[in-house]
Amino acid sequence: MNYRHQFHAGNFADVWKHCLLIPLIRGMQRKDKGFLFLDTHAGRGAYDLSAAARGDSLERTPEHPDGFGRLSAAPNLPGLVSEYVSLVKEFNWARGGAGTEVRYYPGSPWITQKLLRDQDRLALCELHPEENSALKAEFAQERGVSVQTLDGYTAIRAMLPPLEKRAMVLIDPSFEEKDEFDRIVSAVTEALRRMPAVTIAVWYPLTQRAGVDRFFDQLLLTNPPPCFTAELMVAGEDSSLKMKGCGLLVLNPPWQIEREFAPAVEALPGLLAQGTGGGGRLVWLVREK
Numbered sequence: 653m654n655y656r657h658q659f660h661a662g663n664f665a666d667v668w669k670h671c672l673l674i675p676l677i678r679g680m681q682r683k684d685k686g687f688l689f690l691d692t693h694a695g696r697g698a699y700d701l702s703a704a705a706r707g708d709s710l711e712r713t714p715e716h717p718d719g720f721g722r723l724s725a726a727p728n729l730p731g732l733v734s735e736y737v738s739l740v741k742e743f744n745w746a747r748g749g750a751g752t753e754v755r756y757y758p759g760s761p762w763i764t765q766k767l768l769r770d771q772d773r774l775a776l777c778e779l780h781p782e783e784n785s786a787l788k789a790e791f792a793q794e795r796g797v798s799v800q801t802l803d804g805y806t807a808i809r810a811m812l813p814p815l816e817k818r819a820m821v822l823i824d825p826s827f828e829e830k831d832e833f834d835r836i837v838s839a840v841t842e843a844l845r846r847m848p849a850v851t852i853a854v855w856y857p858l859t860q861r862a863g864v865d866r867f868f869d870q871l872l873l874t875n876p877p878p879c880f881t882a883e884l885m886v887a888g889e890d891s892s893l894k895m896k897g898c899g900l901l902v903l904n905p906p907w908q909i910e911r912e913f914a915p916a917v918e919a920l921p922g923l924l925a926q927g928t929g930g931g932g933r934l935v936w937l938v939r940e941k
């Protein structure tokens with residue numbers, strides 16, 4: 653496991669995923685009854701962006717300037733994007749970040765924790781030993797949060813269905829393994845077998861369109877519940893960028909949540925573009941009835 657999210661924190665992919673996470677969680681909270689949020693690949697929880705250019709041995713070009721950096725001072729952001737930017741800025745200030753540039757960026761665990769209510773519960777899985785220790789230190793004092801040293805896919809089997817009988821799962825792997833899409837299809841199938849109404853969000857990179865289309869074909873063979881994908885392309889297919897975009901696949905989405913995604917799907921592609929031919933779209937793979 654060589655992947656460290658540290659070098660990617662606050663990049664365009666984090667912006668897309670973390671921004672869309674907000675309406676998903678709020679959608680789950682339309683009901684008073686609490687729910688379990690399971691983050692299967694949680695990372696270290698918080699990131700110091702000033703360290704992002706220092707690799708283990710190599711100097712790196714930080715990615716956050718073309719991600720969160722593009723939004724931090726942007727005028728007239730739509731409501732959802734502006735809420736996300738405020739949440740990150742508040743986190744930065746609370747950590748002691750001063751000045752106009754954000755230094756401390758929250759990962760999915762902190763973004764989620766900031767939105768959860770007393771009746772909701774957060775379970776975080778992280779396999780990398782150093783990231784896991786950092787994550788445990790981050791959440792040691794937090795009520796309603798547990799940190800597991802567990803394979804995120806195993807956690808799905810171990811934790812679903814939860815006592816609350818309501819759950820949302822975020823699957824955000826590092827895609828170091830060649831068979832990651834196969835593992836996701838198995839995990840999603842298992843989660844839905846255990847809990848047919850579970851809401852699942854899966855982040856994936858858009859490096860090769862064909863690989864992603866195969867993933868959808870495989871998923872559709874399992875007869876999944878209503879699901880859509882929200883994709884951001886920061887450049888066109890012919891761009892030399894390795895990662896040209898990313899997507900968030902959502903299964904069993906909260907009712908009509910796509911309306912709440914719309915402002916981000918419309919505004920972020922222009923703000924985050926790194927070349928021509930990009931864009932944003934939301935496509936239903938299986939429609940709600």
Ligand SMILES: C[S@@+](CC[C@H](N)C(=O)[O-])C[C@H]1O[C@@H](n2cnc3c(N)ncnc32)[C@H](O)[C@@H]1O
Nearest residue numbers: 693694695759760778779780803804824825826
């Ligand atoms: C993309 S990062 C997670 C970022 C985080 N979700 C966020 O948005 O802030 C993926 C993380 O998964 C961890 N990881 C990789 N394979 C794992 C597995 N099978 N189970 C749990 N964690 C894993 C990696 O160490 C890495 O920290």
